[in-house]
Amino acid sequence: KRRAKLLVINYPSSPTGAVATKDFYKRVIEFAHRHQVVVVQDAAHILLTYQGEPLSFLQVDGAKDVGVEVHSMSKGFNMIGWRLGWVCGHPKIVQAYADVKDNSDSGQFMAIQHAAAAALRTPEIPKDVCAKYRRRLTKLVTALQKVGFPCRMPGGTYFLYAKSPVAAAGREFKNAEEVSQFLIHEQSVCCVPWDDAGAYLRFSATYIAKDEAGEDALMAETVDRLGKLGLKF
Numbered sequence: 492k493r494r495a496k497l498l499v500i501n502y503p504s505s506p507t508g509a510v511a512t513k514d515f516y517k518r519v520i521e522f523a524h525r526h527q528v529v530v531v532q533d534a535a536h537i538l539l540t541y542q543g544e545p546l547s548f549l550q551v552d553g554a555k556d557v558g559v560e561v562h563s564m565s566k567g568f569n570m571i572g573w574r575l576g577w578v579c580g581h582p583k584i585v586q587a588y589a590d591v592k593d594n595s596d597s598g599q600f601m602a603i604q605h606a607a608a609a610a611l612r613t614p615e616i617p618k619d620v621c622a623k624y625r626r627r628l629t630k631l632v633t634a635l636q637k638v639g640f641p642c643r644m645p646g647g648t649y650f651l652y653a654k655s656p657v658a659a660a661g662r663e664f665k666n667a668e669e670v671s672q673f674l675i676h677e678q679s680v681c682c683v684p685w686d687d688a689g690a691y692l693r694f695s696a697t698y699i700a701k702d703e704a705g706e707d708a709l710m711a712e713t714v715d716r717l718g719k720l721g722l723k724f
Contacts, residue, residue: 508645523557530558538567567617627696
């Protein structure tokens, strides 16, 4: 009989920015015991949490008995593209990961591993990165609200997940895909459409800006460009 063997969860969630609670994790653990499934919690964005301290799945009693948590140097330490992370939790599951890894490649370049070790010994790095994206997302929320987007500050990640407009300047949209194409062709505003559960757009705070003045200038430009489109929600 075929049955599920693995439950993958992702908090803080990409792209929605939602964060999990201890109560939610407790229910996940109960579900895993009841259905005999392994839980893999993707915690790549855990250091980019804006509602109090980051919450690990493994902080909840019983989590280590049913699963593992996967971490990455990409987000909180700005090492995107260096492809370095780790897994922790249930010993047998971690060993299974190690067995697969050992037979997949020879490991990351040692210089990258030394750089990551130095970063892990410097707690100021993720604090500064988190503060930067909190600031940028706050500005992005304000900018999008000015042109009508019904959005709010996410609980985590560097993404902003916003309801897609239904029309603009007399034109109606069937879905978020149409909106994203309209925005990039009309005003060179880039976002990612999500139509899997309603029509939403994902904006990102990973743009290039030298300083806060540069961030403010970019947000002002964003408001100016989107404001010309007459977006309706």
